[in-house]
Amino acid sequence: MDAFLLPSTSLTPEVSLNPAQGLLILCGESYPEHVLSFYAPILEKIKAVLDTGKLALLRVEMHITYYNSASAKAFHRIFQMLNQAAEGGIVIDLHWQFDEEDDMARDLGKDIKEDFPAIHVVEERLATV
């Protein structure tokens, strides 16, 4: 399966999925007007990679500096999918990165830990530049 790269825009994050490296990166801001149509193809691609049966470990790096409520819903679906894959035996390492002043992203990281226990969440607090 080919690697997939979507460059960031002012309203959408960079999305990079590399099946060979077992790496998924979401980085940037997320507040497109039509959140579902932005994330639906990304969810499909992630699902396809998880379903190949060839993956032992997926490292996920997320650093979302701002996300709107509809994006939070889309992330929830991604985490549901990752949690399911983790229950199925794939190791999921989620590196949840947030700026030190970002209370909302920090709290979301805690929620992910509680709500998706099969995912191995690593919270990474970044110093604000």
Next chain:
Amino acid sequence: MELSLFNRFVAQASESGVVFYHSGNLDEATIASIGALLRRRLHEEGADGAQSRKVFATFMEMAQNILHYGAACGDGRHGALCVARTDQGFEVMCGNDMASDQVPRVRKRLESVQAMEPGKVRQAYRRQLASDQEDADSKGAGLGLLTMAVSSRAPIEFVFDPDPPRQDGTTFLFLRTTI
């Protein structure tokens, strides 16, 4: 507009602590550019990082509410958005026309969020996020209002104008949150 009137307008905005005000049609491109401008203004105002993020997040949820629920105006959705300085922080306000027949539904939702104890708002946010029940009329799964409430130090205030709303047509809705 008479210059004397404009003078008064500027003075009143300044006295009221207005940091940012936009009134007009909203679309995705407009929201992106006023968002960038708002961040710069908040930085100039010396807002700390946590405050600035909360103001921005609230402002964006309000803008997207107008996009989704505001009454159509020509090709777009018309609304007013305002951020003002207060002694303790900021307040974020919005106003837009909405379909009068939606007022009872929106009022019920606003009242239920308003009545929540501060500690319960975040729980409600998490429940809503996890819930798969999509409200047919709500494009943001009702999360937008809860996102604003999570960031607000005081319960969200709202006013419908006129109230009670006219039977048909549109009603103006104002919201205010405190950061």
